[in-house]
Amino acid sequence: MNKAHEKCGSDEWRQTICEVILPWALNGTDLGDDVLEVGPGYGATTDVLSKAVPRLTSVEIDAELAAMLTNRFADVPSVEIVNGDATALPYAGNRFSGAACFTMLHHVPTIELQDRLFAEVARVLRPGAPLVASDSLASDELKAHHEGDTYNPVDPATLPDRLAAAGFVDVNVRTNEFGWALIARVAR
Template sequence: MNKAHERCGSEGWRRLVREVILPWALGDVDLGDEVLEVGPGYGATTDVLGATMPRVTAVEIDEALAAMLTARFADNPRVRIVVGDATRMPFEDDRFSGAACFTMLHHVPTDELQDRLFAEVARVLRPGAALVASDAIASDELEAHHVGDTYHPIDPATLPARLAAAGFTDVEVRTSSQGWAATARAR
């Protein structure tokens, strides 16, 4: 991520995630007792999940961010940070009771890799387990914020078909002026 993303580690961003994004995206979805977080970045979502869920395993591809998160959550036995690529996760099938993926999918550079990520999440979720994902709606302003960085936003209208092809059912997608949220169940 480029230097502008340091804002994602700020208290203002953490408050937005805690008070607006997560409540809107999660609603009343139960993620269970063994939650997978894909792409925690600076850990704003991990803060909330790690304080409210019995166990969270967060997979982060960026080694420096993963090291920072490992140190930050060292005293929280409910949170485990794993350095890894979410398109090829080192977990057995049907391991997790739920999955969360917030404000990071636009950093996955192609539709093919995004779809592979969705399929991997479906593989490691127990049958019937929920995926909750959200991200921003594409805009010129966000594109400008990503200069020198990956910016490949998802059109929310494509999510039902893409998630179904990846192994999900009961796909629901909601949008607002700022973003989209999707929930789906692993087959």
């Protein structure tokens, strides 16, 4: 990620995540007792989820961010930080009770890799388990913010078909002026 993303570790961003983005995206969804978080970045969502679920495994592809989060959560036994690639998760099928991925899918460089990420998440979720995700809508402002970085925004209108192809059902996509959120479940 470029230097502009350092604000994603700020107290202001954590407050926005805690008070606005997660409540809107989760919409009361119970993620269960063993939750997978994909792409925690600077950990604003990890901070919130770590207090809301009994066990959290956060997979971060950026080695420096994973190391920073490992240090930050070293004394929290219910949180495991893993430096890994969510398009090739190192977990057995049906492992997790829920999954979350917030404000990070636009960093996945291709639609094919985004779809592989969806399929991997579906593979490691238990039957009927939810995926909750959100991200920003495409904009020139966000494109400029990502100068020198990957910026591949997700068109929310494509999500129902893409998630169905990955093994999800009951796909519910909502949008507002800033972004989109989805709740989908793995087929039983």
